[in-house]
Amino acid sequence: MTINFDNALGPHAEALSLRDKRTEVLARNIAHADTPGYLARDLDFKAELTRRLEGAQPGTQVPVRRTHAGHQPLRDPSAGQDLVTLKYRTPLMGSFDGNSVDTQTEQALFAENNMQFQASLRFLNGKFKGLVSAIKGE
C-alpha cells in the first residue's frame, strides 16, 4: 500500500495554488488602479478548480484553430496544466481614462481571497498533521 499525497491532501493543494495565483491577479489590479486603459481581471475560481481536479486541459472546451501563420496562439502549450484563464471584470462605473479598476471592490476581494487562502492553508496543515500522526503511529 502506498500513500498518495494527492489523495491524502484532497482538493486543498490545488485550491491553495489557485488562491496564490488569484492573490497575484488582484494585487496587479490594485497596482494598476491609476493606469489609463487598464482592465481589471480575475479568475473564475470555481471553474478553474473543477477543471484542475478533473484534469482537463485548459481551453479544451473551445478549440481555436490557427489558419494563418501570423495568428498568435492563445496559450503557451508547453506550460500545460498550470495555466489559468483570466476574465475581465465588468466595471461598476466607467471612467474617463478607460480604467476599469474599482479600488474598493478589489480591496474587498483581496481581503476575501486572503481569508480563503488562510483557510486552505489551515486545511492543508490539518491534513499534514493527520499524516504525521499516522506515520508515527502514536
Next chain:
Amino acid sequence: MPLLNVFDISGSAMAAQTVRLNTTASNIANAQSVAENPEDTYRARHPVFAAQLASHMQSGQVQGGSQQAFAGETWGTPNSGVHIQGIVESEAPLQMRYEPEHPHANEDGYVAYPNVSVVEEMANMISASRSFQLNVEVLNTAKTLAERVLSLGQ
C-alpha cells in the same frame, strides 16, 4: 510561486506612485517660478502610467518573441508591473498676470506664470499617497501569506 510576484508588482506600483508624488512636488514648488521668456516658463509635469508585460520585463524583447509575449498575457504569469512611459508637460495656457513692475513683464505689463493648477496637484498628491498606502498594504499581506506558507506542516 505567484505570491512572490506580488512583491514585484506592488513594488513597481509604489515606485510609479513615488514618481507621481515627485512631479507633484516639483509642480507645486515651481508654481510661482517665472522665466525671462514665456517659452522657458515652467510647465506642469505629469507621468504617464502603462502596464508592462512580464515577458517584456524579463527579456526586454518585443518583436520575435510573440509566443512568449502571449503566454505572459493569457497565462502562466500575469506579472505585469506598472511602467512609466514618460513624463509629459501640460499644454494648458500659461497664466498671464498683470504686474508691470516685474522685470520679466512683457510690453503690455503681463508676466507669464506656470500653468500649474495647485488644486489639481493637491488632488493628485492625495490620490498618489492613497494608492501608495494601498500597495504597501497588499505587499504586507502577501508577505504574511508567504510566511504562513513557509511554516506549513510544522
